Amino acid sequence: MNFEIVTELSHLERVCQQARNVPVVMLDTEFVRTRTLYPRLGLIQMFDGETLSLIDPIELDDLSPLWAVLSDESVIKVLHACSEDLEVFHHYAGVMPTPMIDTQIMAAFLGHGLSTGFAALVDEYLGVTLDKGEARTDWCARPLSDKQLEYAAADVHYLLPLYEILAERVEQTGWGEAVKQECVLMMSKRGKTPDPDKAYLDIKNAWQLRPKQLAVLQKLASWRLKEAQRRDLALNFVVKELNLWKVARFDIRSLEKMADEDFDRFELERHGKRLIAMALEADNTPETHYPEPIARLVDMPGYKQTVKNIKDQTNAVAEQLGVVPEFVGSKKQIHQMLKWAWINECNPEKMPDLLSGWRKPYLEDKVLPLLRK
Known part of the structure; x- marks a missing residue:
């Protein structure tokens, strides 16, 4: 397995133009995520069928040639289980790989x-056993060992023949x-930027x-x-959610x-007075500006x-299609549909997954009658 390590802009421009x-x-990407809000990018692997490039973002200050590949709609970008890769691209490049195919999604349809x-x-x-021993390596450390580089290269080297087989069967x-x-749906979800004014809705037990x-x-x-965004620090390392x-x-x-x-001592020293000041300021919020009470689906009749009943229908469709039930309708997707019907008054501009795309003809007539309170 031959590969090129790309650390110079001119080299990156050449392999990206070829791609x-x-x-x-x-x-594929390799990254580290421990205390940070955003993943720390350590390596990007690209294989165009001829040249396998291991692109080093630690050495390269300018990755714009690679981001141009992502945006080039004449080139299909193939990844596997790419939800976190998409997050990496969205953060570092501000773009998504378009068009994109995820081999894990292809496999789900099979x-x-x-x-x-x-x-x-x-x-x-492919009948090949991959060594996954380097999966938890520190990809931002340098130098990377030969074993780490071989591991990273294998992820795109074998992705090509796997993709070709799955594409034919699909x-x-x-x-x-x-x-x-389904790949477009995944990108639309991963490409969303969180709204600070709605962050409280993600706090556990906010409904109380x-x-x-x-x-x-x-x-x-x-x-x-x-x-957290300003300091690139995981949310709970700023202040714990419970606090x-x-x-x-x-x-x-x-x-x-x-x-x-039991607030953490460091929370108190760094943010205690600020939290109190903000709470006191919020105490003066006019009632007309209070958030609406949080309605929970589980409390509804x-x-x-x-x-x-909905699960029974999605299970039946899954059996008919030969796919796993969670792929037709996960618990989260069922909740999304109930929220659309019971809370958002069936807003036609926010159709749920189960009533959109490829799922719609299989489920619409079966589940719509079940949504009436």
């Missing part, structure tokens, strides 16, 4: 589980267009708070997200009370039976 002259390129790994598919379809089964739709308390939580959660909730729920307005509630 833009072929119909399909294989892509009956494999939603989380089927690359190594398992390579073993099944076309034979008539799922080609559906694969494209009254509107006045939600106004406090909204302000604190918005600040925490912005602070934001405690400030709102128990009307904590002093450092002493924070200490009593008929929730359990409706979920069961």
